[in-house]
Amino acid sequence: MSEQDKMIDELFNHEEELTEKQKKILAAAIEAFAEKGFAATSTSEIAKKAGVAEGTIFRHYKTKKDLLLSIVAPMMAKLIAPFVIKDFDKVLKADFETFEEFLRAIIENRAKFIIHNMQLFRILIQEIPFQPELKEQFKEHIAKKIFTRFERVIEYYQAKGQIIEMPTYSAIRLTISTIFGYVIARYLLLPEADWDDPEEIERTIQFIMHGLSPKSEI
Structure with a gap:
């Protein structure tokens, strides 16, 4: 398990088990928000980093702010x-x-x-x-x-x-x-x-x- 995965598991282990796609979305969002800030980061960038379709993000999070x-x-x-x-x-x-x-x-x-x-x-x-x-x-x-x-x-x-x-x-x-x-x-x-x-x-x-x-x- 990577350090990023360990961090995600530590943060969200109070919730139901995360899918691999959800973990990738969260890890990508953390990296992008840390690098560029919330306002300058688009959900399409997060999706690209995570290797998922942009629509996948919105199936789990209604808005970019909900993701933050x-x-x-x-x-x-x-x-x-x-x-x-x-x-x-x-x-x-x-x-x-x-x-x-x-x-x-x-x-x-x-x-x-x-x-x-x-x-x-x-x-x-x-x-x-x-x-x-x-x-x-x-x-x-x-x-x-x-x-x-x-x-x-x-x-x-x-x-x-x-x-x-x-x-x-x-x-x-x-x-x-x-x-x-x-x-x-x-x-x-x-x-x-x-x-x-x-x-x-x-x-x-x-x-x-x-x-x-x-x-x-x-």
Whole structure:
């Protein structure tokens, strides 16, 4: 079984058994949406990639958007959400003496996750801003759960005097936006650039620490 087939089986094993044609359609759609985006991909292209007639796609999915949602919804509900929360919990529940150590663990954790789920992550990032249904599912499955856990971490390091006093949501927003700015640039926008990963990670961490540390510690 190919890696693509394993991914399809993992995503859709809650449904009745998929036919080989359905698996090919889903695999082709994931590849095409990741490469070109939803809007720029036609169902005829997906059919050609899958080696099926275009009409076969519409026998299973009423519209191209139904096909997108059939991929991304279970991706978040089954693949991303449980693993993100499970993996993230490993980081959030670990004992790190300093907020800086915690940041290093977070970046390492997310980079590994994205590398192993690159196509799916690309689709998610590309389409969430334009698909209200996906935005709501992302907020429900991931954002709310992670935010609650991250709040406790910020409060913990504030109590230790390692983070300046500010609303926790502001500290979370500034931290997450900086980390994901690095991750998205590194793995999605400019993966071909000559990255010095250890140096970039260190710069990212120091940028966050400079903004959040009490003045005496800068």
